[in-house]
Amino acid sequence: MNMGLNGKQTQKNRHFGQSLRHAVQGLRAVLQAERNFRFHLLASLLVIAAGIWVTLSRWEWLALCIAIFGVLQSELLNTVVESLVDLLTVKHYMVAAKYAKDVAAGAVLVAAVFALVVGLLIFGPHFIDWIKR
Numbered sequence: 001m002n003m004g005l006n007g008k009q010t011q012k013n014r015h016f017g018q019s020l021r022h023a024v025q026g027l028r029a030v031l032q033a034e035r036n037f038r039f040h041l042l043a044s045l046l047v048i049a050a051g052i053w054v055t056l057s058r059w060e061w062l063a064l065c066i067a068i069f070g071v072l073q074s075e076l077l078n079t080v081v082e083s084l085v086d087l088l089t090v091k092h093y094m095v096a097a098k099y100a101k102d103v104a105a106g107a108v109l110v111a112a113v114f115a116l117v118v119g120l121l122i123f124g125p126h127f128i129d130w131i132k133r
């Protein structure tokens with residue numbers, strides 16, 4: 001049932017619990033394997049701590065959450081692209097592989113710049129208020 005030749009599952013998940021378990025396994029694997037993802041997660045936690053410290057408004061939290069999730073999502077998709085490219089190329093140099101990996105990395109950069117702008121817009125005024133006190 002649902003198993004490949006070596007006893008590993010290769011067919012579709014049968015129920016929500018199974019899907020959820022594999023999704024969590026995916027996140028744990030990325031956490032272990034991807035230094036950039038760990039860095040962005042740590043940065044996100046520090047920003048959330050700073051947000052609690054300066055008591056952000058509901059709208060500021062919303063903007064911050066969108067920025068944080070954008071970065072983490074793009075990191076995850078970047079990892080998917082890298083993994084598929086490595087699978088398809090077996091690590092041989094290919095122009096299309098370079099294109100795919102570089103564009104995926106570009107998507108992470110765009111999300112990170114967006115997060116930086118959001119961070120400056122939100123924390124900038126709080127920082128100025130703090131200096132004026």
Ligand SMILES: Nc1ncnc2c1ncn2[C@@H]1O[C@H](COP(=O)(O)OP(=O)(O)OP(=O)(O)O)[C@@H](O)[C@H]1O
Nearest residue numbers: 036082085089091092093094095097098101102105
């Ligand atoms: N098979 C390939 N063919 C051509 N270029 C490749 C190939 N694999 C990697 N590259 C090039 O090397 C770069 C780094 O590859 P790598 O697999 O380390 O990507 P990376 O993991 O995106 O880097 P990071 O972890 O910083 O996001 C890619 O952005 C791409 O330019």
